[in-house]
Amino acid sequence: xxxxxxxxxxxxxxxxxxxxxxxxxxxxxxxxxxxxxxxxxxxxxxxxxxxxxxxxxxxxxxxxxxxxxxxxxxxxxxxxxxxxxxxxxxxxxxxxxxxxxxxxxxxxxxxxxxxxxxxxxxxxxxxxxxxxxxxxxxxxxxxxxxxxxxxxxxxxxxxxxxxxxxxxxxxxx
Ligand SMILES: NC(=O)c1ccc[n+]([C@@H]2O[C@H](COP(=O)([O-])OP(=O)(O)OC[C@H]3O[C@@H](n4cnc5c(N)ncnc54)[C@H](O)[C@@H]3O)[C@@H](O)[C@H]2O)c1
Numbered sequence: 001x002x003x004x005x006x007x008x009x010x011x012x013x014x015x016x017x018x019x020x021x022x023x024x025x026x027x028x029x030x031x032x033x034x035x036x037x038x039x040x041x042x043x044x045x046x047x048x049x050x051x052x053x054x055x056x057x058x059x060x061x062x063x064x065x066x067x068x069x070x071x072x073x074x075x076x077x078x079x080x081x082x083x084x085x086x087x088x089x090x091x092x093x094x095x096x097x098x099x100x101x102x103x104x105x106x107x108x109x110x111x112x113x114x115x116x117x118x119x120x121x122x123x124x125x126x127x128x129x130x131x132x133x134x135x136x137x138x139x140x141x142x143x144x145x146x147x148x149x150x151x152x153x154x155x156x157x158x159x160x161x162x163x164x165x166x167x168x169x170x171x172x173x
Contacts (some may be wrong), residue, residue, distance in 0.1 A: 001040055002027070002067075002068040003067050004029070004067070004157075005028070005030075005065065005067045005069070005070045005071070006028055006030045006045075006073065007052050007074035008072070009028075009031070009032055009037075009042055009073065010030060010037025010038055010039055010041050013071055013073050014071075015038075018041075018043060018044055018045065022043055022044025023044075025092040028046075029045055029046045029047075029061065029067070030042050031048045031050055031057075032048075033052075035076075039111065046065075048061060051053060051096065052072075052097070052100045053099050054099075055103055059107065062103055063107060066079075067107065067109060067161060068109060069109065069110065069112075069113070070104050070109050070111070072100060072115060073115045075097075075115075076088065097114075110145055
């Protein structure tokens with residue numbers, strides 16, 4: 001049975017995902033530095049207090065738990081604070097995500113779920129983005145591109161993508 005690493009699993013979104021996974025008897029580990037989350041919110045699996053920017057800890061966690069799926073919810077999320085203190089956000093949301101991705105690629109992680117924000121879709125016609133109609137909005141010029149199958153490229157010529165990472169090709173289970 002594979003094990004899922006949930007980063008930010010003590011936060012709002014992550015703790016609900018942990019609960020859902022636990023209720024479905026998935027094996028999981030939460031990595032959270034509790035900067036805005038609560039230990040008591042993690043109802044299932046092992047809890048590791050730590051930071052996604054700690055490459056040694058992340059590599060050890062991926063290796064020792066034989067993680068093949070990472071679900072990434074560890075981030076700062078305050079828009080006003082991100083405008084006031086952008087470097088804090090670049091460090092956590094960009095640099096630490098890069099560290100997590102780099103460790104994941106090195107450890108052979110096959111699935112990576114990145115909890116982004118619906119803001120990348122701008123204001124779609126009709127007010128809602130669906131898998132059938134979505135287009136990345138013109139305001140969203142910075143992306144982290146994560147692709148399975150060994151290919152990673154920017155979603156379009158207009159985007160200044162921050163990072164492009166390729167995970168190993170999927171194998172049939
Ligand atoms: N809240 C929403 O409605 C919503 C909607 C769509 C997407 N998202 C995205 O989901 C993600 C999580 O949002 P949230 O609302 O759950 O935020 P949150 O602040 O409740 O949870 C974030 C969790 O990550 C942890 N964390 C932060 N930086 C960390 C680091 N470097 N290492 C380890 N743990 C760290 C915090 O302690 C916290 O438990 C964000 O990327 C956000 O943009 C949120």
